[in-house]
Amino acid sequence: MKTLQQIRRDLHQIPEIGFQEYKTQAYLLEEIYALNQQRLTVVKWKTGVLVHVKGLNPTKTIGWRSDIDGLPIDEQTTIEFASEHDGFMHACGHDIHMTVALGLLRRINEEPITDSMVFLFQPAEEGPGGALPMREWLKKEHPEFLPDAIFAFHIAPEYPVGTVATRPGLLFANTSELFIDLSGVEGHAAFPHRTKDMSVAAASLLLQLQTIVSRSINPLDSAVVTIGKMTSGTVQNIISGHARLEGTIRTMDAQIMINVKNRIEALCKATEIAFECEFKIDYGSGYYQVFNTPEITSDFLKFAEQDAFTTSIECDAAMTGEDFGFFLEEIPGMLFWAGVDSPYGLHNAKLNPDEKVIDYLVPFVESYLRSL
Known part of the structure; x- marks a missing residue:
């Protein structure tokens, strides 16, 4: 089985823009089908993937969303696993997002939680927007997999690894x-x-x-x-x-x-x-505003404060856009920033997130999900 670091590097080399993530989808499916399938239901949607994990004694379904698309940016890093697709780059951290989601999926599948989970590998966050049509498809075609609460994160170059930041209510514009x-x-x-x-x-x-x-x-x-x-x-x-x-x-x-x-x-x-x-x-x-459910977000910040390896910050709202807001428009949940300690910001051709965030975030989020 590949390490999460290797998965991240593989994904970083194959960035694809919205609704053209064919290699990305194939890679994700290969990793997902390598897992024990006893509790899994896997469904494809356009160039995205949905994975339902049956809980031990479920009374609700918890959603975890990861965006999967890259950007039309010519990478200017010097890393050995730089983009193999000329003119395209994972310059917004979606390779990290996918890797963390796969890491969580592995652990939840190996040791299921009480409730069921659905992992949404969503295309086209950078445009034209995949969250809204994916949400509507889910409601129409697979309402049994609709989450009762949904979560996501976004890398934050300005914060060190081990820092999470969010706020109750309005987070993104x-x-x-x-x-x-x-x-x-x-x-x-x-x-x-x-x-x-x-x-x-x-x-x-x-x-x-x-x-x-x-x-x-x-x-x-x-x-x-x-x-x-x-x-x-x-x-x-x-x-x-x-x-x-x-x-x-x-x-x-x-x-x-x-x-x-x-x-x-x-x-x-x-x-x-x-x-x-x-x-x-x-x-x-x-994109609709990202409005974090206040009670859920406050509880998350309290959980983070009690974690010995985490620094939690209640941050200001930002003019950032994120189509995850369409999920939160109808489903309770929250999005948070996770530090990756990079001198270069999002959408910068030299962005190189610290991979240590993967090994930190997977067990942290797993512990949080098990506490719900």
């Missing part, structure tokens, strides 16, 4: 992608009056979008509107007839998200009139 296309009239740079310049229109709109948070949102509320990419034009002597703004919206309240989108649409309509152009808005994929 509501998020939405943002794509705005502006269409005008292209033409020769010498005849601007015969064109509708979308470079100028996009520049104007970009500045106006910055007024939403500063002038349309209550200062006591939290929101982010970031345009991370703007493209327009082809060559230096042609006035652009098309521009595209790409960004993200993040809020700590669902109603604020609605308000922000209303303001974006109003500003786009104003731009349409001012620059005699047409606009199209696409909000892409959006």
Whole structure:
């Protein structure tokens, strides 16, 4: 049987983006089918996997979710087990997440707990989002495996190994992608009056979008509107007839998200009139806030405080997005950060989490699950 370190390194070498995790799914299934199958029920969903472990005398089902996808990032580490897929990397720790889940599955299968467990290896967390469709599929096709409580963790580069951090209530924000296309009239740079310049229109709109948070949102509320990419034009002597703004919206309240989108649409309509152009808005994929069940989270923090090898922190909420929020929307549970002590942050091409987190986290989480 492979060590958990070897599993993590194998998975790190085969990152795949959302709903294309074919090698990853095959690897997970190979490890799962290597286990004693007496108590297991294994079901595939798209490129994900569900594993149900029958408890000794179950009265409820406990869920553990791990995301499995990578990112379109060209890895820049010097580790010997770096990504073998050019242009793709596990730069958000999902290789660690999967390994911990497999470690837990091994131990729970070898020594079952009283209640049943369901392990959800979920694709497409980074986009377009796998949690919501997986939840709905589970409700429709396998309601008998729906968890009564569900848990997950995310690596945290800023914390040392042995530190867990979370908070009751709101932990992560509501998020939405943002794509705005502006269409005008292209033409020769010498005849601007015969064109509708979308470079100028996009520049104007970009500045106006910055007024939403500063002038349309209550200062006591939290929101982010970031345009991370703007493209327009082809060559230096042609006035652009098309521009595209790409960004993200993040809020700590669902109603604020609605308000922000209303303001974006109003500003786009104003731009349409001012620059005699047409606009199209696409909000892409959006994630529901991660709202930890207060009582469950408080009990988890108390459990962590009593563990001799753990430092527990009640952290602040963050503007991070995580589609695990869709599970918590309907199922009690919680998500927590686990330190991996890396100088490079999430989504960084040089991220290299400390693997010692695996040997720490598997027995810690197992003990917690057995206490429920």
